[in-house]
Amino acid sequence: MEINQISYGELGSSAVLAGWHSALSADWDEARHDAPIALQQADDQPGRFSHDADRTWLWRGRGDRMTSSDARHIPVLGPEAVGLLAPRDGGVYVDGTFGAGGYTRLILQTPGSRVIAIDRDPTAIAGGAELVAEAGGRLTLVHDRFSNLADVCAGQGADKVDGVVMDIGVSSMQLDQAERGFSFRFDGPLDMRMGRDGPSAADVVARASETDLANIIYIFGEERYSRHVARAIVAARNEAPITTTKALADIVAKVVRAKPGEIHPATRTFQGLRIFVNEELDELHRALDAAERALKPGGRLAVVSFHSLEDRIVKTFLTARSKTGGGSRHLPELAQAAPSFTLLGKRPVVAGDAEVAANPRARSAKLRGAERTHAPAHPAGDLPGWPTLASVMRAGR
Numbered sequence: 277m278e279i280n281q282i283s284y285g286e287l288g289s290s291a292v293l294a295g296w297h298s299a300l301s302a303d304w305d306e307a308r309h310d311a312p313i314a315l316q317q318a319d320d321q322p323g324r325f326s327h328d329a330d331r332t333w334l335w336r337g338r339g340d341r342m343t344s345s346d347a348r349h350i351p352v353l354g355p356e357a358v359g360l361l362a363p364r365d366g367g368v369y370v371d372g373t374f375g376a377g378g379y380t381r382l383i384l385q386t387p388g389s390r391v392i393a394i395d396r397d398p399t400a401i402a403g404g405a406e407l408v409a410e411a412g413g414r415l416t417l418v419h420d421r422f423s424n425l426a427d428v429c430a431g432q433g434a435d436k437v438d439g440v441v442m443d444i445g446v447s448s449m450q451l452d453q454a455e456r457g458f459s460f461r462f463d464g465p466l467d468m469r470m471g472r473d474g475p476s477a478a479d480v481v482a483r484a485s486e487t488d489l490a491n492i493i494y495i496f497g498e499e500r501y502s503r504h505v506a507r508a509i510v511a512a513r514n515e516a517p518i519t520t521t522k523a524l525a526d527i528v529a530k531v532v533r534a535k536p537g538e539i540h541p542a543t544r545t546f547q548g549l550r551i552f553v554n555e556e557l558d559e560l561h562r563a564l565d566a567a568e569r570a571l572k573p574g575g576r577l578a579v580v581s582f583h584s585l586e587d588r589i590v591k592t593f594l595t596a597r598s599k600t601g602g603g604s605r606h607l608p609e610l611a612q613a614a615p616s617f618t619l620l621g622k623r624p625v626v627a628g629d630a631e632v633a634a635n636p637r638a639r640s641a642k643l644r645g646a647e648r649t650h651a652p653a654h655p656a657g658d659l660p661g662w663p664t665l666a667s668v669m670r671a672g673r
């Protein structure tokens with residue numbers, strides 16, 4: 277395997293992992309092809325997705341563009357999300373959340389498609405080297421945040437793209453590695469940084485004021501006992517620094533009671549800190565604006581979210597951007613901007629019973645999609661006035 281460029285710099289100056297264009301295209305191994313579960317193959321209509329009566333996307337492809345590594349990762353709602361993009365020969369697509377590359381693999385199944393895949397996690401980018409090599413020049417991996425996707429595309433010579441897909445949130449690989457500090461299921465350093473840069477969860481827990489902690493845990497964790505949790509954290513950190521996932525989970529469990537069968541009492545606090553540390557909701561707001569700028573007319577946006585906070589942002593954005601009319605005849609000067617998107621379906625697509633049975637994480641997944649119109653992008657919206665990482669760390673205790 278040869279890679280023409282791998283380097284990881286500060287985010288903002290994107291690091292790029294691009295395929296060595298010619299040498300490796302012969303590496304496709306048809307015999308080892310494994311279709312991802314939930315995809316059914318049919319040889320009659322190569323290279324397109326279609327919907328069956330049960331709302332299951334069927335990949336109608338020849339199944340000749342993937343290797344055994346396809347089966348390694350089963351992306352949630354992958355066929356549905358990539359199906360919404362309707363990839364085509366010659367199209368350029370952005371996978372804003374490369375992760376283990378499940379969505380990217382599905383896009384690359386369309387011959388002649390090209391993917392610019394982004395992930396803020398350097399481990400995910402490094403893990404994609406093999407796929408870059410297999411893709412024979414059709415895949416470029418970029419270490420960056422998806423909020424920068426418009427600039428990333430321009431930097432790759434693609435000012436306008438045919439599709440943007442995002443599978444928001446944390447990956448199972450990140451959750452399952454104790455040393456990444458995302459989960460109280462394992463004891464590890466209280467880290468939670470997807471990009472391994474900036475303040476960690478331990479830094480926030482050590483530095484944020486009690487009020488800020490309570491707000492973070494309430495807004496991003498939707499924990500109704502947030503004030504109790506914040507008070508307990510402050511009392512504990514006055515005794516000793518809170519540096520591990522287990523230490524924090526134990527502190528929370530003393531003040532948030534859970535009945536048998538309910539989620540772990542620390543679940544919401546961990547979620548709140550993780551979203552805050554990674555500025556996940558701000559990232560999503562900015563990424564939607566960036567996708568609107570980067571997509572060409574007819575280009576498609578597909579977003580899978582796992583949480584109501586995220587889904588609300590996607591839904592609100594797409595509703596606002598797809599609204600027609602509405603200009604008041606009394607206030608004609610306030611006439612609305614022309615819709616920049618047309619919704620693809622009124623309701624979100626959710627996982628079917630089989631996918632949920634195979635992968636419980638799919639239960640909360642929602643997919644929304646829209647197609648870009650010819651109208652200019654709307655002005656980017658203001659971010660909500662919630663606490664920001666910079667302001668909380670600056671203010672301190």
Ligand SMILES: C[S@@+](CC[C@H](N)C(=O)[O-])C[C@H]1O[C@@H](n2cnc3c(N)ncnc32)[C@H](O)[C@@H]1O
Nearest residue numbers: 351373375376377378379395396397421422443
């Ligand atoms: C749910 S996983 C994606 C899984 C992927 N669809 C697959 O099939 O393997 C989410 C990924 O998005 C990345 N991510 C989350 N927020 C990001 C952001 N703001 N910018 C870039 N990558 C981000 C995470 O590091 C993680 O690898």
